[in-house]
Amino acid sequence: MIEVENLTKRYGPKTAVDGLSFTVRPGVVTGFLGPNGAGKSTTLRLLVGLDAPTSGGTKVNGKPYRRHRAPLREIGVLLEARAVHPGRSARDHLLAVGATHGIGAKRVDEVLDVVGLTEVARRRVGKFSLGMGQRLGIGVALLGDPRAVVLDEPVNGLDPDGIKWIRHLLRDLAAEGRTVFVSSHLMSEMALTADHLVVVGRGKLVADVPVADLIASTRRGVRVRTPRTSDLVAVLQGDGVEITSLGGGVVDVIGLSTEDIGTRALVAGIPLFELTPQRASLEEAYTELTRDAVEYRGTSERVAA
């Protein structure tokens, strides 16, 4: 369980996290989503006490992180920024971190195996590829066999196999009853992995929803154009069907397929001039959610807006 309460962090004039509150529950994968610069990494640094909050606070399994007797057994983190000495071997890195908590070679070798680095365990980390470095970081997160696992952009630099591996790992960790919190700025990735989403923008909470709800709220609609709007509404109406009139003989229908709509209109003798499925994806729902919260928008988009 991770609790973030009224968390604010300012760096000079810049407010990176702005009164953020949410709770991450055990047993499911929770995605931490937001555009670049939204404050995700900052929130995670505050969570493990690397930075001190300007106000508000965080709790891990009921207590501030630093109050735990065995912090690494409560929560394991992979941070965004590199946190390894390149001259040290992967195994020595894990041994050094583990030693603080009495975690020895046996567990270190176990973790090296889990993250697939056994073969290169004694090689200098400086020679590692981006993906291997990422695996080592995940190894550190798993080292203490923690009740909560927090990964900041874990799929960065991983190949498709690696991404699939992460997805399974996260699901398994959650199935074991652990709290799993994973940041990303890609909705498409989270949609495949997460059960719940915490969305932030400009340091503020934008949404805290189950993925299923978000999907339900963005079901694909169908755009229909007809000269007899009211007749059409009458034949389409029913349970679970949502019809929005856009004026000019255009309606958006949610809850019926194009086949359904076309057939019913034909049976009722209503002419249709247009029947177009709308491609409202989860990605669009996310874009919609964070529209006002995007910090660094590309110039082309700004021109378009």
Next chain:
Amino acid sequence: MSATTIDRPVAEKTPLTFGGVVRGEWVKLRSVRSSGLTVLGAALMMLVTGLVFASTVGSDSDGADGVTDPTGITLSGVMFAQLVTGVLGVLVVSNEYATGMIRSTLTAVPSRLPVLLGKVAVVVGTLFPTMLAVSFTVFLAGQAVMGGAKLPTAAVGDPGVLAALVGSAATMTGVAVIGVALGALLRSTAGAISTLVVLVFLLPGLGGLLLPASWRDDALKYLPSSASEAFTSVVPAPGLLGPSAGAAVFAAWVVVPLLLAAVLLRRRDA
């Protein structure tokens, strides 16, 4: 990649302990190349300087009369070796900031102070015995060289000699601890090493040139290098503090920066 999950909870749920932090710092120290190189460099500096001085002394016009302090001659490498041990102390901390390792370290030990103490412990535990052994070695070898040249020599049992040997090891170790503190305060290898060089090496000379003569000597004797000279010299130069005053001043040079580093380590964002 075999398993996709953590197999089972590890048997013993051992907590975070200070002993563990020290062991972790030891693993870090022994697993980067620069540590061994700096310790070796400091040892070589001691041996080479001491033996060169021992074999060239007395060859000038004064002859054997010029050798008033045979112990000091063989230990003259401390002047340079302390810079090298100081660099080791700096690197133990500044390396972590340079590479980002500090984030792994402070995440594992969120109370932070044990990390600083652990670093001091492994630096002291490595350097003091090593530099003590090196001091004895260069002392004995140097006395043998001078004895062979029919010059005056000293023995370990002579008054003040044992104190000079232990004091030299303590000086080189103490400067390394100053290095740890500077590394933690400045977080930059270049900045901390420059500060260290200025403090232990340049300031005595610069001060001699720049300070007004009326209080120059009074000020200079409180510098770390003069303070350590006061308790490592068998035949002290004029104008130094007494041995215990010197030891106290040197200890303050070690402890005060370390306390400052501890306060800032707790306060600052990593």
